[in-house]
Amino acid sequence: MSIQERKFSVIERIMHLGESDLQRIESVLREDAELDAALDKSINQVATGKVKPHEEVRKKYEKWL
Numbered sequence: 001m002s003i004q005e006r007k008f009s010v011i012e013r014i015m016h017l018g019e020s021d022l023q024r025i026e027s028v029l030r031e032d033a034e035l036d037a038a039l040d041k042s043i044n045q046v047a048t049g050k051v052k053p054h055e056e057v058r059k060k061y062e063k064w065l
Contacts, residue, residue: 001009014025045051058065 014022017025
C-alpha cells in the first residue's frame with residue numbers, strides 16, 4: 001500500500017469517528033505538538049549553553065537523592 005493510499009485510508013476512518021474518538025485523536029495530536037515544542041526548547045538550550053552538568057545538579061539536590 002502506498003503512502004497516499006494509507007493517508008486516504010486514515011482519512012476515511014477519521015470521517016466515520018464519533019465525538020469521543022475524535023477528541024482522543026485531537027488530544028494525542030496536541031500532546032505531540034507540545035512534546036515537539038518542549039524538545040525544540042531543550043535542544044535550543046543545549047545549543048546556547050543554558051544547561052548545567054549532571055554532577056553540578058546532583059550536588060545541589062544531593063540531600064533529596
